[in-house]
Amino acid sequence: MSSPLQILPYPHPVLLKRAAPVERVTPELAEFLLKMRDTMYAAHGVGLAAPQVGVSLRIIVVDTDERFVPLMNPRIIAADGSQTGVEGCLSLPNLHADVTRALRVTVQGQNARGKKVTLSGEGLWARAMQHEIDHLDGIIFTERADPATFRWVTGESAADGELIERPTTREDAYHFFARELARA
Ligand code: NI
Numbered sequence: 001m002s003s004p005l006q007i008l009p010y011p012h013p014v015l016l017k018r019a020a021p022v023e024r025v026t027p028e029l030a031e032f033l034l035k036m037r038d039t040m041y042a043a044h045g046v047g048l049a050a051p052q053v054g055v056s057l058r059i060i061v062v063d064t065d066e067r068f069v070p071l072m073n074p075r076i077i078a079a080d081g082s083q084t085g086v087e088g089c090l091s092l093p094n095l096h097a098d099v100t101r102a103l104r105v106t107v108q109g110q111n112a113r114g115k116k117v118t119l120s121g122e123g124l125w126a127r128a129m130q131h132e133i134d135h136l137d138g139i140i141f142t143e144r145a146d147p148a149t150f151r152w153v154t155g156e157s158a159a160d161g162e163l164i165e166r167p168t169t170r171e172d173a174y175h176f177f178a179r180e181l182a183r184a
Contacts, residue, residue, distance in 0.1 A: 004039040005053040009184070010091045010140060010177045012054075019049075019056045019136045022072040025114030029059075033070045033112050036061045045090045047128040049135030052091050060132035064124045071117070074109035074133050076102075083123065087131060087141045094153045095173050096165065097145035101130045142170055 040048040050059040062069045081103025104122040151165040
């Protein structure tokens with residue numbers, strides 16, 4: 001396994017801008033995809049976007065169901081239904097909030113060999129795709145989240161493994177991350 005890349009925290013500027021399209025699939029890019037994969041797995045995430053590791057290119061990796069999906073230049077070509085559920089982000093550790101997303105999406109992009117692919121899925125897979133593709137446009141899940149549902153994960157119950165959470169607000173969370181980044 002390659003050594004994990006550093007995941008940049010919100011509000012690092014690279015997370016807030018639109019990423020550029022991938023023009024050509026090179027061996028370096030294929031290598032970078034593997035690094036993104038290993039970084040996602042090491043962080044126990046279900047998705048990762050290239051801007052989160054400081055690369056402002058339209059590249060994502062997703063794995064919600066033991067199926068690793070690397071995509072370049074992904075875009076949602078169809079979406080329907082609705083689901084509301086909890087989201088978090090590796091760039092905003094320990095913050096959760098509820099986000100309403102499409103239930104099913106069809107995504108088109110290029111695979112690790114530069115071949116055009118069209119994929120469809122629902123539930124968590126569809127949620128992760130929407131979350132990661134948002135990253136490529138500089139959009140963080142907190143912008144789409146229900147403001148009444150922000151909470152910090154402070155631990156896990158030893159009895160049943162359930163998350164222990166404390167309510168917060170979007171504003172307080174943003175202030176916290178801004179202070180952390182300024183200190184880094
Ligand atoms: Ni994220």
